[in-house]
Structures are given as C-alpha cells and as structure tokens.
Amino acid sequence: xxxxxxxxxxxxxxxxxxxxxxxxxxxxxxxxxxxxxxxxxxxxxxxxxxxxxxxxxxxxxxxxxxxxxxxxxxxxxxxxxxxxxxxxxxxxxxxxxxxxxxxxxxxxxxxxxxxxxxxxxxxxxxxxxxxxxxxxxxxxxxxxxxxxxxxxxxxxxxxxxxxxxxxxxxxxxxxxxxxxxxxxxxxxxxxxxxxxxxxxxxxxxxxxxxxxxxxxxxxxxxxxxxxxxxxxxxxxxxxxxxxxxxxxxxxxxxxxxxxxxxxxxxxxxxxxxxxxxxxxxxxxxxxxxxxxxx
Amino acid sequence: xxxxxxxxxxxxxxxxxxxxxxxxxxxxxxxxxxxxxxxxxxxxxxxxxxxxxxxxxxxxxxxxxxxxxxxxxxxxxxxxxxxxxxxxxxxxxxxxxxxxxxxxxxxxxxxxxxxxxxxxxxxxxxxxxxxxxxxxxxxxxxxxxxxxxxxxxxxxxxxxxxxxxxxxxxxxxxxxxxxxxxxxxxxxx
Numbered sequence: 001x002x003x004x005x006x007x008x009x010x011x012x013x014x015x016x017x018x019x020x021x022x023x024x025x026x027x028x029x030x031x032x033x034x035x036x037x038x039x040x041x042x043x044x045x046x047x048x049x050x051x052x053x054x055x056x057x058x059x060x061x062x063x064x065x066x067x068x069x070x071x072x073x074x075x076x077x078x079x080x081x082x083x084x085x086x087x088x089x090x091x092x093x094x095x096x097x098x099x100x101x102x103x104x105x106x107x108x109x110x111x112x113x114x115x116x117x118x119x120x121x122x123x124x125x126x127x128x129x130x131x132x133x134x135x136x137x138x139x140x141x142x143x144x145x146x147x148x149x150x151x152x153x154x155x156x157x158x159x160x161x162x163x164x165x166x167x168x169x170x171x172x173x174x175x176x177x178x179x180x181x182x183x184x185x186x187x188x189x190x191x192x193x194x195x196x197x198x199x200x201x202x203x204x205x206x207x208x209x210x211x212x213x214x215x216x217x218x219x220x221x222x223x224x225x226x227x228x229x230x231x232x233x234x235x236x237x238x239x240x241x242x243x244x245x246x247x248x249x250x251x252x253x254x255x256x257x258x259x260x261x262x263x264x265x266x267x268x269x270x271x272x273x274x275x276x277x278x279x280x281x282x283x284x285x286x287x288x289x290x291x292x293x294x
Numbered sequence: 295x296x297x298x299x300x301x302x303x304x305x306x307x308x309x310x311x312x313x314x315x316x317x318x319x320x321x322x323x324x325x326x327x328x329x330x331x332x333x334x335x336x337x338x339x340x341x342x343x344x345x346x347x348x349x350x351x352x353x354x355x356x357x358x359x360x361x362x363x364x365x366x367x368x369x370x371x372x373x374x375x376x377x378x379x380x381x382x383x384x385x386x387x388x389x390x391x392x393x394x395x396x397x398x399x400x401x402x403x404x405x406x407x408x409x410x411x412x413x414x415x416x417x418x419x420x421x422x423x424x425x426x427x428x429x430x431x432x433x434x435x436x437x438x439x440x441x442x443x444x445x446x447x448x449x450x451x452x453x454x455x456x457x458x459x460x461x462x463x464x465x466x467x468x469x470x471x472x473x474x475x476x477x478x479x480x481x482x483x
Contacts, residue, residue: 059326066322098335100326126318131325133332139339146346 015116023166031155031163032238035200038154040086042197049089051096054193060085060103061191067107067127074114075183076158081110082190083154088147098140101132105140113152157186160204164233168208169223174215181211185251192254198247205233206247210255213248 041047045054061082068078084106088094094102104124111118121134145152161182165175185207189195195203209229217224223232230248234241351357355367363371 056327063322063324063326070319070322096327097330101330101335103326123318127323129323129325131329132335136332136335136339139343143339143342143346 023163028163031159032201035155040196041090044090048093050093052094052099056096056099057193058191060099064103064107065187071119073111076156077110077114078187079156079190080154081106084109086196088144092147100128101140104128105137105144108141109152155200157200157204160201164208178211182207185210188254201237202239202247205237205244206251209233209248210251
C-alpha cells in the first residue's frame with residue numbers, strides 16, 4: 001500500500017478530480033459577472049505605453065508560451081500570465097527593455113497561482129538567457145503585485161471551457177480532444193493583441209465553437225451545427241450571437257495565419273532560430289484538426 | 295505516507311530539480327529586447343518599490359519598516375489584546391513593541407493599554423478594532439462614527455469603494471497585528 005502510494009507521488013503531480021458541483025449555473029453566472037473586473041484596457045498601446053508597440057507583445061507572448069510549454073506548465077498558466085501582463089501594461093508605462101522581465105514575472109506569479117510545483121525564479125531567469133537576475137525578478141514581482149492590486153484571481157477562458165463542454169451532448173473521448181483544441185485556441189488568442197479586451201467567456205466560447213467546427217463534429221447532433229452552437233453559446237455567455245460569430249471567425253483566421261507561418265518556416269532552412277521554433281510549437285496542434293490526434 | 299512532499303516549502307528560489315521537465319532548450323533561452331542595464335534596472339525597481347512603500351505609509355500613517363505608527367494621520371493605532379495568535383508571531387513584534395504584547399497577555403482592556411503607540415492614542419478617544427477576527431465586523435461598525443470626523447481630504451486620490459470604506463473606518467491595528475485587512479470594512483456595505 002505504502003509502496004504504491006509512493007510510486008504515484010514520485011511519478012507525477014497528484015491532482016484532484018474535477019468537481020462536478022462546480023459546473024452549475026450559479027458558478028457560471030458568478031464568473032460571467034467577475035470576468036469584467038479583470039479585463040485589461042483595450043487600447044493601452046495608445047493611451048498608456050510610449051515605448052511598447054503591439055508586435056513586441058507578440059514577441060514576449062511567443063516566448064512565454066514557449067517557456068510554459070517547455071516547462072509543461074498547466075494550461076491556464078500562460079493565459080493567466082498574459083492577463084497579468086496586459087493588466088500591468090494597462091496602468092503602467094513600461095520600457096521595452098523591461099518587457100521580458102515583466103513577462104517572466106507574470107509567468108512566475110501565474111505559475112504560483114495555478115501549480116502545485118511552481119516555476120522557480122532561477123529557472124525563469126535561465127530562460128531569459130540570464131539577462132535578468134532572480135533578485136530583480138522578485139522585486140518586479142512585488143511591483144507587479146502592487147499594480148495588480150494584489151488581485152491575481154483573474155477569470156480566464158479556461159474556467160469557462162469546462163462549463164461549455166458539460167453542456168454539449170458529446171462523448172467523453174470527443175470531449176477530451178475538443179478540450180485540448182479549445183485550450184490551444186485560447187493560448188493562441190492570448191498571443192494576439194486583437195483579443196486583449198475580449199471577455200474570457202467570449203474567447204472560450206469562440207474557441208469551443210471553432211474546435212467543434214474544426215473537428216467536424218456538427219453532423220452528429222443538430223445542436224452542434226455551426227448556427228445552433230453559436231446561438232446556444234451566445235445565450236450561455238449572454239452575448240450577441242453576431243459578436244460570438246465574429247470572435248470565432250477571428251480565431252479561425254488567426255489559426256490559419258499562424259499555421260501558414262509555421263509551414264513556411266518549416267519549409268525554410270530548419271535552423272530553428274527563435275521565431276520558427278515558437279510558431280511551430282504554437283501550431284503543432286490543430287489545423288485541419290481532424291488529422292491531429294492529440 | 296508522511297513522505298508526501300509536493301513542494302519543499304520555498305518555491306521562489308529553490309527546487310529546480312523537482313520540475314518534471316528537461317533542461318531548458320537553448321533556443322528558448324533568449325534575450326528578447328537587448329541586455330538590460332542592471333544598475334539602472336536596480337535603481338528603478340528600488341525607486342518604484344520605495345514609492346509604493348511611501349504611499350502605503352502615507353495611506354495608513356504607519357511606518358511598516360519600523361513597525362511604528364506615524365503621528366499625524368487618518369488612523370490612530372492602538373494595541374489590541376485579542377488579536378489572533380497568528381498575528382502575534384515574533385516576526386510581527388519588533389523589540390520596541392513588546393510592551394503591547396505584554397499588555398495583551400495580561401488581558402488588559404485595549405483602551406487602557408500602554409504601549410509604544412500610546413502617543414498617537416492619547417490624542418483621540420480610544421478605539422479598538424481588531425481586524426482579522428471574525429467578530430470584528432460589528433465592532434468596526436460601532437466604531438464607524440467615531441472616525442467620521444477624521445480628515446478624508448485625500449479621498450479623492452483613492453480608488454473607489456474599498457478604500458473609501460476603509461477611510462470611514464477607524465482602522466486600528468497595532469504593532470502585534472499589523473496586517474490590516476480589507477475584509478472588515480468591505481463586509482459592512
């Protein structure tokens with residue numbers, strides 16, 4: 001008995017089962033209300049930042065995603081870290097040369113929030129090629145916390161995905177693939193500036209809809225037809241169906257362009273220099289998603 | 295069974311090996327926007343943190359570094375005798391506030407306390423609020439009016455609800471328990 005237990009504990013992180021009691025409507029309503037409190041401002045590049053422009057956010061986001069993937073972080077860590085980053089940048093003019101430090105700090109915080117074994121300051125510094133020091137990271141952590149008013153319990157799209165899936169008439173197996181794809185879309189959205197001010201529920205609904213579409217699940221049940229699903233999900237998140245449809249389309253085109261980019265890069269010389277690696281990582285998941293068996 | 299250890303207890307600076315992952319890929323370790331100037335960065339960070347410290351000090355008229363109340367201000371700091379033990383640990387009680395601790399142990403009423411924060415207490419009617427306690431809400435409410443006359447001039451610079459509520463409340467934590475929590479003011483409204 002004891003041996004068995006030890007074995008399990010050494011091998012992997014133990015986690016609790018999903019609590020089905022949390023998938024009820026009361027929780028969902030509360031999250032829908034709460035999510036607005038954590039939205040970054042849509043136009044901080046214009047109104048707050050002088051040194052930082054959108055493409056830099058993409059660079060730092062791509063790097064952060066790569067680190068999170070390499071470190072096998074929980075799926076929510078990356079979107080949560082991006083939420084912290086955007087919220088910080090919404091209130092604090094920041095120099096370009098501090099952006100990577102901020103990114104690392106946000107991963108540090110998000111990892112502590114969500115993981116049993118969080119990322120260490122040292123490890124994150126290694127990922128900056130030791131261009132920042134752990135002591136700096138810890139100070140930046142304090143500064144970030146203050147700017148975020150110590151409120152780190154942001155609602156993320158991940159919180160909604162499970163709710164949506166529980167409402168769809170699909171098999172457990174399909175659900176897993178669907179979840180995986182939707183989570184990948186969520187991560188993709190977090191790298192793109194267009195989604196900064198989109199409510200997490202919207203990103204989650206759009207991602208689930210795009211995943212259903214991509215997996216061609218719609219034929220099995222009428223509720224999964226594109227039209228019905230969008231209507232249904234928009235009701236669930238109390239939003240306009242057209243908004244949701246627009247969001248879904250945006251996700252699909254983002255997916256398409258990042259796939260194209262990845263393909264181009266993999267055709268090119270495979271000296272996997274910086275950008276190439278990430279984009280490939282990003283989109284190694286779904287595309288013509290049916291073929292992908294995760 | 296007792297060997298269960300998911301974390302060694304000090305996540306920020308140690309335990310690199312426990313992570314279930316390989317060594318960082320060299321390609322992922324990169325400088326994105328040039329090498330930062332460490333001296334400048336250090337200076338900036340210290341400066342920013344000092345600003346935060348000062349803002350907090352001003353807000354609570356309390357010197358958090360020295361664990362000492364600062365005389366003029368919105369809040370009057372007094373020791374309480376019924377703070378939860380958690381707040382009374384050694385790290386929260388620097389040498390100069392021991393008297394408060396001692397008094398607390400004697401079970402003297404807060405109003406009668408002598409302590410390092412006495413000077414600030416002398417100027418105004420005594421109040422006691424022990425935050426972080428479950429019963430603090432009622433007491434906080436009962437104390438509300440006493441502080442109503444306090445200068446709320448700086449309200450304008452505060453952010454909305456919670457801080458306003460804090461102002462209306464006499465927040466009187468003291469040296470043994472200087473972790474004012476928003477919970478008590480918040481729950482009133």
